[in-house]
Amino acid sequence: MTAHSSLAIEATGLVKSFGDTRAVDGVDLAVRRGSVYGVLGPNGAGKTTTIRMLATLIRPDAGSARVLGHDIVTDADAVRGLVSLTGQLASVDEDLTGRENLILIGRLLGLRRAAAKGRAAELLEAFGLTEAAGRLVKHYSGGMRRRLDISASIVVTPELMFLDEPTTGLDPRSRNQVWEIIRALVAEGTTILLCTQYLEEADQLAEGIAVIDHGRVIAEGTPSQLKASVGPGALHVRLLDPEQRPRAAELLASALGAVTLEPDPAALSAACPDPDRGAVAVAELSRGGVRIADFSLGQPSLDEVFLALTGRPADELPADDVLPNQSSRTEEEQAS
Amino acid sequence: MTADQSAQASTTSVADVAAVRKAISSTSRPPRASALSSALTFGWRGMLKVKHVPEQLLDVTITPVMFVLMFTYLFGGAIAGSTGEYLDYILPGILVMSVLFTTVYSGVALNTDLTKGVVDRFRSLPIWRPSPLVGSLLGDSVRYLVAGTVIIVLGVILGDRPGAGVVGVLAALGLVVLFAFGLSWVFSTLGLLLRSPSAVMNAGFMAIFPLTFLSNVFVDPTTLPGPLEAFVDVNPISILANASRGLMEGNADGADIAIVLAVAAVLTAVFAPLTTRLYRRG
Numbered sequence: 001m002t003a004h005s006s007l008a009i010e011a012t013g014l015v016k017s018f019g020d021t022r023a024v025d026g027v028d029l030a031v032r033r034g035s036v037y038g039v040l041g042p043n044g045a046g047k048t049t050t051i052r053m054l055a056t057l058i059r060p061d062a063g064s065a066r067v068l069g070h071d072i073v074t075d076a077d078a079v080r081g082l083v084s085l086t087g088q089l090a091s092v093d094e095d096l097t098g099r100e101n102l103i104l105i106g107r108l109l110g111l112r113r114a115a116a117k118g119r120a121a122e123l124l125e126a127f128g129l130t131e132a133a134g135r136l137v138k139h140y141s142g143g144m145r146r147r148l149d150i151s152a153s154i155v156v157t158p159e160l161m162f163l164d165e166p167t168t169g170l171d172p173r174s175r176n177q178v179w180e181i182i183r184a185l186v187a188e189g190t191t192i193l194l195c196t197q198y199l200e201e202a203d204q205l206a207e208g209i210a211v212i213d214h215g216r217v218i219a220e221g222t223p224s225q226l227k228a229s230v231g232p233g234a235l236h237v238r239l240l241d242p243e244q245r246p247r248a249a250e251l252l253a254s255a256l257g258a259v260t261l262e263p264d265p266a267a268l269s270a271a272c273p274d275p276d277r278g279a280v281a282v283a284e285l286s287r288g289g290v291r292i293a294d295f296s297l298g299q300p301s302l303d304e305v306f307l308a309l310t311g312r313p314a315d316e317l318p319a320d321d322v323l324p325n326q327s328s329r330t331e332e333e334q335a336s
Numbered sequence: 337m338t339a340d341q342s343a344q345a346s347t348t349s350v351a352d353v354a355a356v357r358k359a360i361s362s363t364s365r366p367p368r369a370s371a372l373s374s375a376l377t378f379g380w381r382g383m384l385k386v387k388h389v390p391e392q393l394l395d396v397t398i399t400p401v402m403f404v405l406m407f408t409y410l411f412g413g414a415i416a417g418s419t420g421e422y423l424d425y426i427l428p429g430i431l432v433m434s435v436l437f438t439t440v441y442s443g444v445a446l447n448t449d450l451t452k453g454v455v456d457r458f459r460s461l462p463i464w465r466p467s468p469l470v471g472s473l474l475g476d477s478v479r480y481l482v483a484g485t486v487i488i489v490l491g492v493i494l495g496d497r498p499g500a501g502v503v504g505v506l507a508a509l510g511l512v513v514l515f516a517f518g519l520s521w522v523f524s525t526l527g528l529l530l531r532s533p534s535a536v537m538n539a540g541f542m543a544i545f546p547l548t549f550l551s552n553v554f555v556d557p558t559t560l561p562g563p564l565e566a567f568v569d570v571n572p573i574s575i576l577a578n579a580s581r582g583l584m585e586g587n588a589d590g591a592d593i594a595i596v597l598a599v600a601a602v603l604t605a606v607f608a609p610l611t612t613r614l615y616r617r618g
Contacts, residue, residue: 081462091457126355
């Protein structure tokens with residue numbers, strides 16, 4: 001029945017169009033069992049659509065995929081019996097309490113009433129939600145909702161879990177918690193397909209990464225391979241006076257090369273191969289009369305990866321601190 | 337206020353990674369839930385929503401109560417000669433109307449559900465595919481029962497004494513709820529096709545309102561012009577109203593009941609698979 005392939009996901013040439021938009025345009029993926037695989041890309045790149053196809057929510061227009069050895073179209077039911085999905089729109093029922101949500105999922109998965117109740121209590125306790133268990137989910141904070149969402153996905157531990165932007169919009173503390181939970185899942189043998197807009201997240205968790213843009217995989221590799229393709233890091237500078245940005249961009253360009261203007265009008269960054277050259281570039285800026293609010297040497301952002309891979313910035317890339325964008329799925333589907 | 341504040345407070349509580357790890361490793365997959373069990377679980381979900389927001393039952397009861405009072409006391413004398421006589425005639429009709437109006441809300445609720453992420457989870461579960469729909473309609477049937485019961489109790493308070501007693505009343509209520517279950521598939525289909533809950537509401541009432549008024553719910557069709565009378569006579573809502581009157585008074589026509597059951601069965605046979613397909617397509 002189950003093909004004993006070492007691959008949890010094998011997808012070839014997946015295509016899905018909504019109207020005239022080719023949301024996914026020939027995606028190939030190979031994900032090893034027991035690993036975390038990151039799918040990295042900006043909003044509208046086709047990440048969510050890819051996940052929805054693999055999770056059997058929508059059918060591909062072309063191409064094929066096997067999930068845990070089962071075809072996602074002809075054997076969709078078998079796939080559903082092995083995977084679980086944590087969507088970008090939190091996949092919990094906001095009009096029920098946290099406890100009711102978990103009991104509901106437990107019952108639907110075939111647990112008897114008492115077992116479903118016991119499992120709900122155990123998960124609520126483990127996820128720090130016992131105190132909020134009897135409250136309607138619509139009153140939960142973003143972090144609590146996300147934890148409940150993940151716990152709903154492991155009422156019965158899945159062999160493969162789809163996580164669609166699990167930390168978008170979370171504060172750093174909640175984000176770290178979600179990462180810890182993901183690591184715990186992997187340690188227990190669950191395979192994870194993680195869609196994210198954050199290179200740092202993929203870097204922290206994933207063993208392999210596919211970068212996707214306009215529905216196509218434009219790069220694939222380990223996090224360190226990807227970062228190497230961008231250079232080891234970037235110099236981020238924030239200016240006191242946004243008016244000085246063109247001047248600062250000029251100076252940085254001559255010191256370091258390619259410069260990215262950030263969404264923040266006072267911020268810019270440049271690929272920086274080594275810290276010494278970064279220090280020189282900062283000195284150049286202040287010698288040139290540019291007043292600096294702060295600067296840092298950091299990991300390349302997704303935007304820089306995109307710049308390096310495509311020669312242009314990612315479209316519609318949100319600033320790091322914007323609220324969760326819940327519209328990616330609706331945008332894609334409204335196109336239909 | 338307090339709920340929000342305490343929600344804030346408990347964000348500080350954290351997930352216990354050791355316990356999470358234990359929770360992950362401590363399950364084995366149970367055998368799949370049966371079709372019946374998953375449908376009933378979705379019915380339970382519907383009930384929970386009523387429990388958390390009982391006000392939603394007001395929507396479905398206030399309008400029919402107003403109709404009973406208005407038609408009986410405002411028009412009753414003019415239409416039937418006396419308010420008491422008209423009440424006997426109109427009560428089974430309003431029972432039909434109030435329950436059928438409630439079916440529109442099934443479509444609205446389904447459409448509202450679709451805008452939420454939880455539907456994705458339901459679609460990704462290894463369950464009998466129609467169970468979210470069948471289950472929510474089972475849950476809604478309880479609302480239909482409530483709407484129907486309110487009308488009957490009101491009628492009794494106003495002095496109506498159905499000839500066939502409790503058994504007749506229960507039979508009529510059961511028949512109306514059964515028909516409503518069939519009809520609600522139609523509005524579920526609408527709920528999946530239209531873009532917003534208010535569009536479903538408008539389209540639903542645009543259909544059900546004229547169909548209800550162009551029936552024998554309020555007036556005796558023999559007073560109508562010929563073509564209209566012909567339409568009213570074949571309107572399934574008229575037949576349902578006749579059957580309910582018959583059951584309540586103890587002189588039901590078996591053919592009427594059979595037609596009502598057949599129409600409900602046909603609506604279910606056509607629209608249930610259609611709805612399931614649309615729901616699956618997402």
